[in-house]
Structure formats: C-alpha cells, structure tokens
Amino acid sequence: MSAQDQPQQPQGSPEKDPDDWVTGDEPMTGPQASYLETLCREAGVEFDPATTKADASRMIDELQERTGRGAAT
Structure with missing residues (x-):
C-alpha cells in the first residue's frame, strides 16, 4: 500500500x-x-470575576506559563 492509499489521520482542530x-x-x-x-x-494576581471568555483564555495561558501549570510533562 502506498502512502497515497493510506487514510489520512485527522488533524487537530486549530x-x-x-x-x-x-x-x-x-x-x-x-x-x-x-x-x-x-x-x-498562585501567581499573586488579582482575580476579576467580570472577565470575558476571551480575556480569561488569554490570562489562563499567561498564568499557566508564569506558574508552571501549563508545562508539558
């Protein structure tokens, strides 16, 4: 079976x-x-309960880096 005949693996959603x-x-x-x-x-940053979904996502990414929680094992 050639590489062209093999089914393609699904791509992760970007x-x-x-x-x-x-x-x-x-x-x-x-x-x-x-x-x-x-x-x-954990990071010593004030939590704002009025944060939007998009801002929360950005902050989570940033604070994971800062605290080491987002580090791959």
Whole structure:
C-alpha cells in the first residue's frame, strides 16, 4: 500500500484566536472562572470575576506559563 492509499489521520482542530471568538465578549464560563481564580491566587494576581471568555483564555495561558501549570510533562 502506498502512502497515497493510506487514510489520512485527522488533524487537530486549530486553535482560534480569542479575538475571533463569536462569544468572546460573553462572561467567562464557570470552569474558566474556577481555574483562573486558582491561577491568579498562585501567581499573586488579582482575580476579576467580570472577565470575558476571551480575556480569561488569554490570562489562563499567561498564568499557566508564569506558574508552571501549563508545562508539558
């Protein structure tokens, strides 16, 4: 069987920039709020419960780096 005959593996869904999210300006989800609050506490950053989904996503990424929680094992 040649490489052309083999079925292609599904590609992971590409991450969409939070600026492009249709619902990005809505309040963050419960799970986002819970995790973000934990990360904020660990990083010594003030938690804002009025954060939007898009901003929460960005902050989670940033604080994971800062706290080491997002590091691959």
